[in-house]
Amino acid sequence: SRLSSQLEPKHGSFESKMEKSPAASDAIEGIKVRSNVHIPDDLAFSILSKLPLKSLKRFECVSKSWSLLFENPRFMNMLRNHFTSNKRSDYGDTFLFLSAADSPLTYVAFYLLSNEKFENRIKFDLPPPCQEDDTFLYILSSVCINGFFCMGQDTRRGLVNTFRAVLWNPATSDFMVIPSSPDEHVPPYRSPYFDFQGFGYDHMRDDYKLIRYISFFPVTDEDEDMPLEDKSYEPLLEIYSLRSNSWRILEIDMLDIRDFTYAQPRIGVYLDGVCHWLGTRDLYQIEGCLVSFDMSNEVLFMTPILDIDESCDLIFIKRHLVVL
Amino acid sequence: MAEEVSSQMNSLSISETNPSSSATISLVSGDDIVFKVEPTIAKEMETVQSFIDETDGKITTIPLPNISSHDLPYVIEYCEKSIAGKITKEFEAEFVKKLNNEEVKELFLAANYLNIKKLLDFLSQVIADRIANKSVEYVRRYFGIENDFTPEEEAKLREELAWTFTGVDPDDEDEN
Structure with a gap:
């Protein structure tokens, strides 16, 4: 039907359109081209602020500006708002604090648990x-x-x-x-x-x-x-x-x-x-x-x-x- | 040659509360498909509503060059549920279940363009959940970000952050 052929090109073409000016006519030009859409920083930050700590730290390797996320007051604000909004997903970051103070032996260790496996713990x-x-x-x-x-x-x-x-x-x-x-x-x-x-x-x-x-x-x-x-x-x-x-x-x-x-x-x-x-x-x-x-x-x-x-x-x- | 696709909404409950529901709004997608929606739906889309307000409601056909006809029905469905106060965890889970990561990204950008805060907030969490265990390379591609580190700089940073590189999913070729 005509409708389904209209709907055919779908998102592949759409991506390249997003980078152009919002003029509908020349958007059709880019239909066959598939390119990566750049997500603007502000939008990217809103996603990143919802990530678990470990992922966030890993993605510091993505680019120079991302490696400075924790120094960016704008981002830190978003991160804080997200933490305080109480909407965090259940996966959260789980920490384990072990402390044994039986004299004379003392033992204190602090771990980040990840991937639900104790073997994957990371000592801090x-x-x-x-x-x-x-x-x-x-x-x-x-x-x-x-x-x-x-x-x-x-x-x-x-x-x-x-x-x-x-x-x-x-x-x-x-x-x-x-x-x-x-x-x-x-x-x-x-x-x-x-x-x-x-x-x-x-x-x-x-x-x-x-x-x-x-x-x-x-x-x-x-x-x-x-x-x-x-x-x-x-x-x-x-x-x-x-x-x-x-x-x-x-x-x-x-x-x-x-x-x-x-x-x-x-x-x-x-x-x-x-x-x-x-x-x-x-x-x-x-x-x-x-x-x-x-x-x-x-x-x-x-x-x-x-x-x-x-x-x-x-x-x-x-x-x-x-x-x- | 615009094709008309009326949204699949059940307008019954809305027309009861809104007598002037005959004045539907036409949303035209980037690929020239027309979607007729109730004015209450348009209200959920701040970008659309401010367009209507600026023209004193005289113009009811709104071109949305940045939104494809593939994405628009999803946006409309979400707005309908939102007005009906039926956004539940179950609905949201079902809503994104059939969408791949690229489609979620498109919807996310559409929600941003239309300025639908609730949808934007929800999709940013969906994306966060989906990329949490992804590789650095995947995230670069997904966000369209150039790697501006020198190989030495990157190697050094990766070494410092070695603890974050455990349990990363292998990149999926047929992700889309």
């Missing part, structure tokens, strides 16, 4: 600050946000606990050590204990944030002349913002959330702008609750956890928080 070097001392490392909130992990590390020197966090992008090897906060060490009559740390993203301000719960215990031998009533051992909820590169104390009434110590590991989870962790609502650490912190609005929510069996001795219950 940890960021330099974590290489010096790789003990007691963990990934805050068990999450990777826009390519960034937040590596946390608790160390104890004598009576003093310290906490260190390093923001790290394994793809670009970029890293940044999060500064410590002024509330960690002063005043000297108390020593901090880092109950919980969480890492999340503030969609409203395009900001990366850390949240942590610090409780304090008294240090007697460094006692000063301060009267007892002036001393405070009240726990603190502190938040760090990458944009301001500083910590600040959150004025949130925490009478209800007493303690986190029994909930191991203390890293919690992050999902859709909210950090979640396990806590208790009473002094005796019996009533469990799920504490959720909205990273954008900076508000806390609490969800009571119902205990399955009242007869069970709560000391023997181990709770784990996971994202399914």
